[in-house]
Amino acid sequence: MTFKSGFVAILGRPNVGKSTFLNHVMGQKIAIMSDKAQTTRNKIMGIYTTDKEQIVFIDTPGIHKPKTALGDFMVESAYSTLREVDTVLFMVPADEARGKGDDMIIERLKAAKVPVILVVNKIDKVHPDQLLSQIDDFRNQMDFKEIVPISALQGNNVSRLVDILSENLDEGFQYFPSDQITDHPERFLVSEMVREKVLHLTREEIPHSVAVVVDSMKRDEETDKVHIRATIMVERDSQKGIIIGKGGAMLKKIGTMARHDIELMLGDKVFLETWVKVKKNWRDKKLDLADFGYNEKEY
Numbered sequence: 031m032t033f034k035s036g037f038v039a040i041l042g043r044p045n046v047g048k049s050t051f052l053n054h055v056m057g058q059k060i061a062i063m064s065d066k067a068q069t070t071r072n073k074i075m076g077i078y079t080t081d082k083e084q085i086v087f088i089d090t091p092g093i094h095k096p097k098t099a100l101g102d103f104m105v106e107s108a109y110s111t112l113r114e115v116d117t118v119l120f121m122v123p124a125d126e127a128r129g130k131g132d133d134m135i136i137e138r139l140k141a142a143k144v145p146v147i148l149v150v151n152k153i154d155k156v157h158p159d160q161l162l163s164q165i166d167d168f169r170n171q172m173d174f175k176e177i178v179p180i181s182a183l184q185g186n187n188v189s190r191l192v193d194i195l196s197e198n199l200d201e202g203f204q205y206f207p208s209d210q211i212t213d214h215p216e217r218f219l220v221s222e223m224v225r226e227k228v229l230h231l232t233r234e235e236i237p238h239s240v241a242v243v244v245d246s247m248k249r250d251e252e253t254d255k256v257h258i259r260a261t262i263m264v265e266r267d268s269q270k271g272i273i274i275g276k277g278g279a280m281l282k283k284i285g286t287m288a289r290h291d292i293e294l295m296l297g298d299k300v301f302l303e304t305w306v307k308v309k310k311n312w313r314d315k316k317l318d319l320a321d322f323g324y325n326e327k328e329y
C-alpha cells in the first residue's frame with residue numbers, strides 16, 4: 031500500500047469558522063476560536079495522520095483589509111500559504127452574501143493556480159434554498175474543484191470533506207511523526223489559550239489590543255505542577271484596568287478558565303500566574319510584534 035500525503039490551506043474572511051473546522055477534524059483544540067473577527071493571528075498546522083495518509087492542514091488568519099502592522103502580518107501570512115500547499119479550502123459562510131472581501135480573495139486564488147475547494151460553512155444557520163443560491167453565486171465566480179457544504183460546529187459533512195481530500199492526495203512522504211499534531215511549541219498553545227479567554231470575556235477594542243507572552247514554563251517538583259508565568263499585553267492603561275477587573279476578579283476568571291484548558295492540553299496539573307502590562311500601540315511596532323510572536327520571518 032502506498033502512503034499519501036499533502037498540504038491543505040484553510041483560507042477565508044475572518045469569523046467564517048476556519049479554526050472550528052480544523053479543531054473538529056483534529057478532535058481537539060489546536061487553534062483558538064471566538065465570535066470576534068481576527069481571532070487567529072498566526073498560521074497553525076493541524077497534522078492529521080492515519081496509517082494510509084497524512085494531511086497537513088494549515089489554518090490561517092482571516093483575510094481582511096489591514097489597518098495595523100499586525101494586520102499586514104496576518105494577511106501576508108495567510109496568503110503565503112498559497113505557495114506552500116497542494117490544495118486550498120476556501121471557506122465562506124452560508125448565512126452571509128458574497129462581499130468585497132470574498133471577491134478580493136477569489137482574485138488571489140485565481141492567480142495562484144492551486145486547486146480550490148469551496149467550503150460553505152455554517153449550513154446549520156440557513157434554509158436549504160439559501161444554501162443553494164449561495165453555492166450558485168460562488169460557482170459563477172471561479173472554477174472550484176469541488177463544492178462542499180458543512181457545519182464545522184455541528185460536524186455535518188466534515189468527514190465527507192476529509193474523504194474528498196484523501197481521495198485527491200498524491201503519493202508522498204509522511205512529513206511529521208504520527209504523534210505530532212501541530213508545528214507550534216506548547217508555549218505558543220498556552221499563550222493562545224490565555225488569549226482565547228480574554229477574547230471570550232471582553233468586548234469592543236480589547237480583543238484586538240491583546241497579546242499574550244509566556245515568560246516561563248517549568249515543572250515544580252515540590253508541587254508536581256507545571257508552573258506557568260504569562261503576561262497579557264494591552265495597549266492602554268484603561269484596558270489594563272478592564273483586564274484586571276474589580277478587585278482582580280476579571281484576571282482571576284481569565285486565569286481559571288485558561289488553566290482548565292491548559293491542563294486538558296498538557297494532561298498535567300498547572301499553576302498559572304498572569305500579569306498585565308501596557309505596551310502603547312504595540313500593534314504598529316515592528317519590534318513589539320516580533321517579541322510577541324508575530325514575526326515576519328515566519329512567512
Ligand SMILES: Nc1nc2c(ncn2[C@@H]2O[C@H](COP(=O)(O)OP(=O)(O)OP(=O)(O)O)[C@@H](O)[C@H]2O)c(=O)[nH]1
Nearest residue numbers: 044045046047048049050064068069070092182183
Ligand atoms: N452556527 C455555526 N457557527 C459556527 C460554525 N463554525 C464556526 N462557527 C462560529 O463562528 C465563530 C467563528 O469561528 P472561528 O473558527 O473562530 O472562525 P475563523 O474563521 O477561524 O476566524 P478568524 O480566526 O478570525 O479568521 C465562532 O463563534 C464559531 O462558534 C458552524 O458551522 N455553525
Ligand SMILES: [Mg+2]
Nearest residue numbers: 048049069070
Ligand atoms: Mg481562526
